[in-house]
Amino acid sequence: MNKLLFILLSFSLFTCNNETPIVPTVDVKLRVIGTFNGLPLQMYNQNYEYTDGVKIKFQLFNFYLSDLYLIKGVGAAEEKVLLSEVVLVNFKDIQSLSAAERGVELVFKNIPIGNYTGFQTAVGVAPRLNATGPASYPPPHPLDDNYWSWAAGYVFSKIEGNADVDNSGKFATKLTFHSGGDAFYKPVSWNKPISISKESSEMVLTIDVKDIIWKDQNNFLDFRKITTDHSVNKDLVSFLMTNLQQGLKYR
Numbered sequence: 001m002n003k004l005l006f007i008l009l010s011f012s013l014f015t016c017n018n019e020t021p022i023v024p025t026v027d028v029k030l031r032v033i034g035t036f037n038g039l040p041l042q043m044y045n046q047n048y049e050y051t052d053g054v055k056i057k058f059q060l061f062n063f064y065l066s067d068l069y070l071i072k073g074v075g076a077a078e079e080k081v082l083l084s085e086v087v088l089v090n091f092k093d094i095q096s097l098s099a100a101e102r103g104v105e106l107v108f109k110n111i112p113i114g115n116y117t118g119f120q121t122a123v124g125v126a127p128r129l130n131a132t133g134p135a136s137y138p139p140p141h142p143l144d145d146n147y148w149s150w151a152a153g154y155v156f157s158k159i160e161g162n163a164d165v166d167n168s169g170k171f172a173t174k175l176t177f178h179s180g181g182d183a184f185y186k187p188v189s190w191n192k193p194i195s196i197s198k199e200s201s202e203m204v205l206t207i208d209v210k211d212i213i214w215k216d217q218n219n220f221l222d223f224r225k226i227t228t229d230h231s232v233n234k235d236l237v238s239f240l241m242t243n244l245q246q247g248l249k250y251r
Contacts, residue, residue, distance in 0.1 A: 035210075041061065043061070179229075181237065
């Protein structure tokens with residue numbers, strides 16, 4: 001009997017000592033703060049000076065991010081912790097100064113606490129997901145909408161608004177720029193220490209919309225010449241998506 005008890009206790013100690021340690025987790029918040037030429041980005045309720053006297057009011061700005069990972073370690077020791085397969089960063093409800101200063105908030109559940117060496121994602125919808133369609137995703141999934149049936153793919157980014165091109169104050173020129181296509185899927189990463197803990201579990205990205213549509217006085221989206229594009233002009237789509245990728249900053 002004593003021998004049996006000893007065997008049971010030994011087995012119990014062995015299994016306890018070889019259990020995988022439980023890593024504590026926390027919900028991580030990603031805030032994406034939008035601006036236009038440094039000013040808080042509001043839909044509808046604010047107009048912005050653009051270039052050559054043109055002013056803009058925005059009605060919609062959104063874009064997809066795919067394959068969001070926190071990175072731990074480097075080289076052969078690198079590990080990836082998935083935050084989300086895809087999210088839609090949508091500023092449509094950012095209509096006040098307080099909301100603009102707070103930005104769009106996304107929450108990722110049960111992320112392991114620890115010290116990370118970077119963050120990576122991509123602007124747009126990953127090709128494997130872009131080959132699917134809204135019927136595969138019940139609402140409120142990020143991919144249940146924003147789909148071009150004629151193009152068999154998702155709209156990676158939307159910029160919509162109205163421009164006052166003649167300084168009349170009427171903002172009569174409608175603006176619609178929808179970008180997408182696998183060729184314009186843009187990976188982006190930041191190599192910097194990121195500490196995730198119960199006391200610090202917030203990440204912040206920033207994007208200035210002027211940086212998407214304006215590079216310099218000789219290279220910008222001129223609303224006197226073009227007001228609408230649905231990924232027909234590939235040079236324009238490349239311009240917008242590349243600028244979106246390069247303009248996205250980790251703060």
